[in-house]
Amino acid sequence: MLKLQGIESGYGESMVIRNVNLEVRPGQIVCLMGRNGVGKSTLMKSIMGLIKPRSGSIHYMDADLTSSSPDRRAKSGIGYVPQGREIFPQLTVEENLLLGLEASSDRRKKLPDTIFDTFPVLRQMLHRKGGDLSGGQQQQLAIARALAPGPQLLLLDEPMEGIQPSIVMEIEAIIETIKRNREIAVLLVEQSLEFATSIADYYYVLDRGTIAAEGKDALLSEDLVRKHLTV
Numbered sequence: 001m002l003k004l005q006g007i008e009s010g011y012g013e014s015m016v017i018r019n020v021n022l023e024v025r026p027g028q029i030v031c032l033m034g035r036n037g038v039g040k041s042t043l044m045k046s047i048m049g050l051i052k053p054r055s056g057s058i059h060y061m062d063a064d065l066t067s068s069s070p071d072r073r074a075k076s077g078i079g080y081v082p083q084g085r086e087i088f089p090q091l092t093v094e095e096n097l098l099l100g101l102e103a104s105s106d107r108r109k110k111l112p113d114t115i116f117d118t119f120p121v122l123r124q125m126l127h128r129k130g131g132d133l134s135g136g137q138q139q140q141l142a143i144a145r146a147l148a149p150g151p152q153l154l155l156l157d158e159p160m161e162g163i164q165p166s167i168v169m170e171i172e173a174i175i176e177t178i179k180r181n182r183e184i185a186v187l188l189v190e191q192s193l194e195f196a197t198s199i200a201d202y203y204y205v206l207d208r209g210t211i212a213a214e215g216k217d218a219l220l221s222e223d224l225v226r227k228h229l230t231v
């Protein structure tokens with residue numbers, strides 16, 4: 001459903017992503033791994049159109065999105081949770097969630113009830129300001145906001161970063177539920193090898209902007225981990 005071919009992108013003079021080919025199939029959980037600074041977030045932003053690739057193509061569900069705006073990509077059914085969450089701290093939880101609906105293709109105005117079944121804590125906090133939530137609750141809000149318009153593909157950039165272990169488990173459980181239902185595909189940037197290898201249908205290891213390894217083996221070889229993943 002998502003296919004990147006020969007993607008090159010970067011900032012100003014510096015090229016960060018080089019010749020990346022990557023695919024996500026319907027219902028798959030695909031993990032993108034790699035050390036800090038290798039370009040994982042840059043690749044996610046390129047998929048979302050927040051950075052314009054210098055070459056290569058991005059296809060999603062038979063459409064060529066290579067030159068499309070971020071808004072068009074979101075309306076095509078790609079949800080995005082950036083690293084650092086980027087919720088609106090001055091807006092209430094409800095207002096943050098309603099903003100997520102802007103990305104729906106059918107102009108839906110009402111939040112789906114399933115959002116609150118998945119994230120019950122958000123129902124209790126509907127009228128609190130986003131900025132007053134804990135880090136873990138903000139992450140849940142960011143994921144809920146991305147799910148509200150009903151995407152078929154969810155891009156999650158390090159959702160477990162900087163949150164307490166009990167919430168990590170909740171977020172892992174949400175990703176596991178998504179995997180069980182197979183209705184949404186996920187491209188997940190994940191630092192925890194243990195979780196990534198337990199959940200991934202397919203993985204890519206990025207090193208200095210290129211794909212250094214890929215596959216579907218649940219267990220990554222020690223050699224590969226030492227070469228491309230350990231600090």
Ligand SMILES: Nc1ncnc2c1ncn2[C@@H]1O[C@H](COP(=O)(O)OP(=O)(O)OP(=O)(O)O)[C@@H](O)[C@H]1O
Pocket residue numbers: 011016034035036037038039040041042043083
């Ligand atoms: N806005 C920017 N302007 C210029 N260079 C940037 C910008 N954002 C990131 N970079 C550079 O691009 C390279 C890749 O960064 P990126 O954030 O994509 O890596 P990452 O793999 O996601 O790392 P991390 O796990 O630390 O988030 C780094 O060298 C970084 O310094």
